[in-house]
Amino acid sequence: MRLNEKQIAACTGGQFAVEPMDARVLATGLAWDSREVKPGDAYVALPGERVDGHDFVAAALRAGAVCALVMQPLPSEVLALARELGAAVIEVPDTAHAVTDLAREWRGHLKGRVIGITGSTGKTTTKNLVRDVLAAAHTVVATKGNQNNELGVPKTLLAADPETEAVVVEMGMRGAGQIAQLCSFVRPHWGVVTNVGESHIELLGSRENIARAKAELLLSLPAASGMAFLNGADDMSDFVYECSDLERWPSTAVCFDGSGAYDAAGCDVSDWRRRPAVWAEDVSLDEQGRPRFTLCARGFSEGWPPDAPDDLAVERQECALGLRGAHNVANACAAASVGRAFGMDLATVARALAKSLPEAGRQEVLRARGGFTVVNDAYNANPDSMRAALTTFCALDVPGKRIAVLGDMGELGDFAAACHAGVGEHAAALPLDRLVCVGELARIIADGAERAGMDAGRIVRAESISDALGDLDVCVEPEDAVLVKASRFMGLERVVEGLVN
Structure with a gap:
């Protein structure tokens, strides 16, 4: 992005609360986290559930932001800081919409x-x-x-x-x-x-x-x-x-x-x-x-x-x-x-x-201190990706046991039970030595696997991440491999951290 403050105000429907000292200065980036602001950025104050970006305008200006987009009046001392630094403050109807407005304008370039x-x-x-x-x-x-x-x-x-x-x-x-x-x-x-x-x-x-x-x-x-x-x-x-x-x-x-x-x-x-x-x-x-x-x-x-x-x-x-x-x-x-x-x-x-290599949390293969392998796929999950991850995991050459730690999948609504049961059925058909299911919906994965013929002694229904780690601490040995996968909200990256460390 290379837009000056007047262009930014025009395309976002904004009004200057503080005029720029030099109208020729270009904003060359965008940030809404004040900790990530780089010199030359435009800072966008987004309201949030826990924090309000308007509270960090001063920090963004000190970090080098050339302008701040806000949707509410700022304290006089913040406006004075903007004037002192030569930065602009632009009041817009909606800061989230302003991000889209800026992109729409820049797309034409x-x-x-x-x-x-x-x-x-x-x-x-x-x-x-x-x-x-x-x-x-x-x-x-x-x-x-x-x-x-x-x-x-x-x-x-x-x-x-x-x-x-x-x-x-x-x-x-x-x-x-x-x-x-x-x-x-x-x-x-x-x-x-x-x-x-x-x-x-x-x-x-x-x-x-x-x-x-x-x-x-x-x-x-x-x-x-x-x-x-x-x-x-x-x-x-x-x-x-x-x-x-x-x-x-x-x-x-x-x-x-x-x-x-x-x-x-x-x-x-x-x-x-x-x-x-x-x-x-x-x-x-x-x-x-x-x-x-x-x-x-x-x-x-x-x-x-x-x-x-x-x-x-x-x-x-x-x-x-x-x-x-x-x-x-x-x-x-x-x-x-x-x-x-x-x-x-x-x-x-x-x-x-x-x-091309995978990102962290997506089929990421890690070596634990205990000598076993952890496949970190805890970034997200849906029925298709869960089945694919299990199939891929079972294709690995593993000298020891294969252990899958699976958690709940989100956004399935009335289809949740059938989708989780289907994953369990798929798991039962694979050469898994142990299946650890974490969460309320993941219990349906366990039930589906058991109904499909997996030995009940190889299935663990864990109430919490700590319960899952407790079971794994006892059963995982060197040369084993552990797959960890669930929807993001389950936080199973904590299982990965516990296993690796």
Whole structure:
């Protein structure tokens, strides 16, 4: 972001409580945590449940903020400090909305391609893979962590320079219309939908409604130059395709498929899966659960529609991921399809995929002092990611016991019992030596596993994190491996900390 205070006031509907000493000074960043303010930032005072950002305006100004956006009068001593430092104070109707207003204004200055990513699972991992692939040949700004909400999305746009070649924006949602609202100011050129699962089913009521909400991203793409990337192996992608009205510009639908079963010849000529596509062949996992496969692509060099679709040359490149789990092959194919659409060759794409590593809390493999392995996947969970994590965990080469510590999954509403029971059934079919379930809903995982045939002696129903750690302290031995996974609100990172330390 590079906007002066008068531009900021104009686009946010603000009025100056303190005029800037020098109207030519540009705000070059944005912060709403006064502890993170850097010289040149615009500070946004956000009200919160525990603290009010207005109480920290003085700290932000002292840290070098060139202006502060507020929505209530400030004490006279704070205004005097702003004048002394030459900073502006701008009163706006709503500081949270002001962040969006700034992003909407700044979006008009960006010359690069903006890529939106959403999906029920894998969107953060896919965003990271797309970032890492494109960064091998282009300048890239991408969403940090999973800051994919009403504040994180505009902050991503504001972090880009006008000359940034690719801006990769992860978009989360909890209800219908939220992705459309984000797209109203993100204005993506391309859109990636990783899949449609069961997360957020509590609010939306069905996978069809979840698919409609995800399709809002693709509906926002420009008809003349937009490009939609869809998961050819996901059973809801045809529905997303129909909801997105992609037939209006059929040349821009791109298929990615990490299932290992993609068959272009078996698709009808009119099927969007036959169009430019990236897929995986000969998928296998090494002893650490990391995928190895042949990365394939067709239809990018020749353009679409070709004169003879069946004669399109297939590009192939051996690929090995640094990430664990067969489910990440689909995420890698999604990233590869974006890179190939950018004009990157498959060899460069494959090298970038191999270097991409997981974030903390997402399939993070740690070595505990006791000599055993901890797989920290406690960042978040839904039924699809829980099953994938269990499958990946059981593919690891573990000399000792495999122990899974699972907690509650949120936002499932009336479907919670069935979803948790389904995870238990999946766990029972895997070579787990012990299943520790923490939380009220996690007890249903335990019940589902027991009903599906897991020995009751291998199942622990823990009332609390301390109970779980007590059980693990007794049973975990060197050369064992422990998976920890739950929704964020369960705080199972404390189990990870207790095990590692």
